[in-house]
Amino acid sequence: MTKYEATIGIEVHVEVKSKSKFFSQAENRYGKSANSSCTVVDLGYPGTLPTVNSEVIQQGIRAAHLLHCSITKKMHFDRKNYFYPDNPKNYQITQNRTPIGTNGYVEIELNSVKKPIYIEEIHLEEDTCKSAHKGRFSLLDFNRAGVPLIEIVSKPCMHTQEEAVLYLEKLRETLFYGDISDCKIEEGSMRCDANVSIAKEGSNHLGTKCEIKNIGSIRNVGIAIQKEIERQTALLEKGETFQEQTRRFDDKLGDTVLMRVKETGNDYRYFPEPDIPFVILTEEQIKKAIETLPMGSDERRKLYLERGIHPKNVEKLLSNRTLSDYLNTYQDSDLDFVIASNLLLGDISSYLNRNFMELNDTKLTKEKFSDLISKISKGELSNQNAKDILEDVLEKELSVDEIMKERNIQNITDSSFVEKLISKVIMENEESVSDYHQGKDRAIKYLMGQVMKEAKGSINPKVANEKLIEMLNRK
Amino acid sequence: MEKLSVEEVKHIAHLARIAVTEEEIEKYRVSLAKLFEMIDQIHLIEGYNDDMMFSPCEEEAILRKDEIGDMLKEDEVLLNAPHKNGKFIEVPVMLNE
Numbered sequence: 423m424t425k426y427e428a429t430i431g432i433e434v435h436v437e438v439k440s441k442s443k444f445f446s447q448a449e450n451r452y453g454k455s456a457n458s459s460c461t462v463v464d465l466g467y468p469g470t471l472p473t474v475n476s477e478v479i480q481q482g483i484r485a486a487h488l489l490h491c492s493i494t495k496k497m498h499f500d501r502k503n504y505f506y507p508d509n510p511k512n513y514q515i516t517q518n519r520t521p522i523g524t525n526g527y528v529e530i531e532l533n534s535v536k537k538p539i540y541i542e543e544i545h546l547e548e549d550t551c552k553s554a555h556k557g558r559f560s561l562l563d564f565n566r567a568g569v570p571l572i573e574i575v576s577k578p579c580m581h582t583q584e585e586a587v588l589y590l591e592k593l594r595e596t597l598f599y600g601d602i603s604d605c606k607i608e609e610g611s612m613r614c615d616a617n618v619s620i621a622k623e624g625s626n627h628l629g630t631k632c633e634i635k636n637i638g639s640i641r642n643v644g645i646a647i648q649k650e651i652e653r654q655t656a657l658l659e660k661g662e663t664f665q666e667q668t669r670r671f672d673d674k675l676g677d678t679v680l681m682r683v684k685e686t687g688n689d690y691r692y693f694p695e696p697d698i699p700f701v702i703l704t705e706e707q708i709k710k711a712i713e714t715l716p717m718g719s720d721e722r723r724k725l726y727l728e729r730g731i732h733p734k735n736v737e738k739l740l741s742n743r744t745l746s747d748y749l750n751t752y753q754d755s756d757l758d759f760v761i762a763s764n765l766l767l768g769d770i771s772s773y774l775n776r777n778f779m780e781l782n783d784t785k786l787t788k789e790k791f792s793d794l795i796s797k798i799s800k801g802e803l804s805n806q807n808a809k810d811i812l813e814d815v816l817e818k819e820l821s822v823d824e825i826m827k828e829r830n831i832q833n834i835t836d837s838s839f840v841e842k843l844i845s846k847v848i849m850e851n852e853e854s855v856s857d858y859h860q861g862k863d864r865a866i867k868y869l870m871g872q873v874m875k876e877a878k879g880s881i882n883p884k885v886a887n888e889k890l891i892e893m894l895n896r897k
Numbered sequence: 898m899e900k901l902s903v904e905e906v907k908h909i910a911h912l913a914r915i916a917v918t919e920e921e922i923e924k925y926r927v928s929l930a931k932l933f934e935m936i937d938q939i940h941l942i943e944g945y946n947d948d949m950m951f952s953p954c955e956e957e958a959i960l961r962k963d964e965i966g967d968m969l970k971e972d973e974v975l976l977n978a979p980h981k982n983g984k985f986i987e988v989p990v991m992l993n994e
Binding site: 440441442446447448449455456457458459460461462465473474475476477478479498503505506507508519553554555556557558559560561562563564689691694696698699700701702 | 908912914948950951952954956957958960961962963964965966967968969971974975980982983984985986987988989990991
């Protein structure tokens with residue numbers, strides 16, 4: 423049977439974080455009332471002129487840097503011409519000939535093998551207005567018109583849906599932690615189109631390309647690509663040919679459906695945007711953009727692994743930016759990151775979720791958290807006790823010491839307290855003590871269980887175990 | 898000068914969303930060809946380079962500070978729209994998406 427190989431290229435658009443839009447001073451914010459965030463520039467009124475937002479250029483430099491692209495120092499913009507109601511100027515300002523970044527890559531890891539996914543180019547452009555279809559009409563909201571976008575075009579270098587999904591996840595993580603974009607697919611601040619073609623394995627040329635547009639989640643990109651590979655393979659196996667076409671992913675069907683067959687290539691008649699002179703990037707400007715990048719996802723990953731956090735928890739932390747940022751405020755201290763991350767991801771997260779709260783809404787101060795972690799780390803507070811007092815720590819304006827006092831929690835390293843407990847257990851369990859002296863291993867486990875039961879989990883098991891053996895051997 | 902083909906004129910008319918009659922097509926086959934010839938002459942200018950086409954002035958772009966400025970009021974946005982629906986501008990449904 424003939425073997426086929428898929429070739430996949432992906433185009434991603436992300437909305438860039440900035441206060442104002444790319445070419446006008448209208449606010450760049452999602453979720454505002456329709457048509458409440460526009461200027462005459464965004465509406466494409468005749469005679470209006472675009473002005474370039476410096477922050478968008480800086481964001482472009484940052485993105486190019488994070489995606490390992492060469493940065494184009496002399497850029498201009500181009501008009502991409504087309505007639506469509508989502509863009510009343512009849513052109514979109516984009517970068518056709520001088521994209522801000524070229525020849526980059528991101529690295530993915532599949533089955534423990536690292537692989538670079540190459541990026542052809544990234545360019546800056548403006549978004550169009552948002553349209554919603556209602557019967558025979560379309561409703562237009564210009565809040566999105568002129569919102570800055572970065573388009574990232576990969577090389578056709580992926581061959582499976584797993585690679586495509588990992589590429590998108592890595593891209594999202596990188597741009598999200600770089601503060602370039604929110605990358606929320608559900609809000610449209612990250613949009614993915616995939617180009618898929620199938621050819622006989624080892625063939626020198628690519629098969630007929632199908633573009634799948636506007637897929638609503640990274641998971642669905644994987645499904646859409648898989649379905650498209652299956653569809654095209656089935657056609658080729660039947661000896662059928664098909665035309666280049668645009669398809670879309672239907673959520674409900676879980677499959678791609680035909681949108682249109684491309685009879686001719688797009689003819690956008692790009693030409694240089696005459697209203698914007700060249701944008702020249704200085705070394706100083708590039709340096710400043712890169713220096714102001716927050717700690718990236720890879721750096722965070724490295725830091726957490728170095729501080730001993732389990733790889734699984736490292737990934738959990740990275741999927742929760744607030745917790746990761748919080749933990750990072752302690753990066754210069756000797757705080758035990760393992761205990762801190764366990765607590766943040768475990769009990770603290772469930773408390774916050776249960777109460778629909780953010781960390782900022784609690785009474786947890788920096789000092790208090792560090793004191794709590796330090797007490798657990800030194801064995802002065804057992805895990806059980808920490809769990810018990812956590813709500814008070816988060817809700818009360820008291821120090822950890824004050825809460826422990828209030829809850830009558832002993833300092834568990836207080837040896838006289840521990841000794842008293844152990845003495846009691848030894849007195850009450852003569853048989854097990856005698857078993858221990860006769861070398862029966864199970865006796866120590868039983869006795870230890872009794873000690874912990876007596877202490878109601880309020881003592882450090884390690885300390886107690888050592889003390890128990892010491893006291894048994896004294897006899 | 899070589900005339901444009903009928904297909905070329907039709908294609909350009911389609912891109913510009915202009916309906917053209919058979920007579921007009923014949924007219925444009927000549928006049929557009931003349932126009933393209935004139936455009937080609939630009940390349941003959943002494944010292945011509947691509948940068949001249951990209952930007953008409955030698956100055957570089959002055960970048961704007963990222964600040965929110967005055968915006969239109971919602972009713973002002975809708976003022977010149979032939980049709981509206983609530984807060985939206987309404988147009989015939991767009992199929993060729």
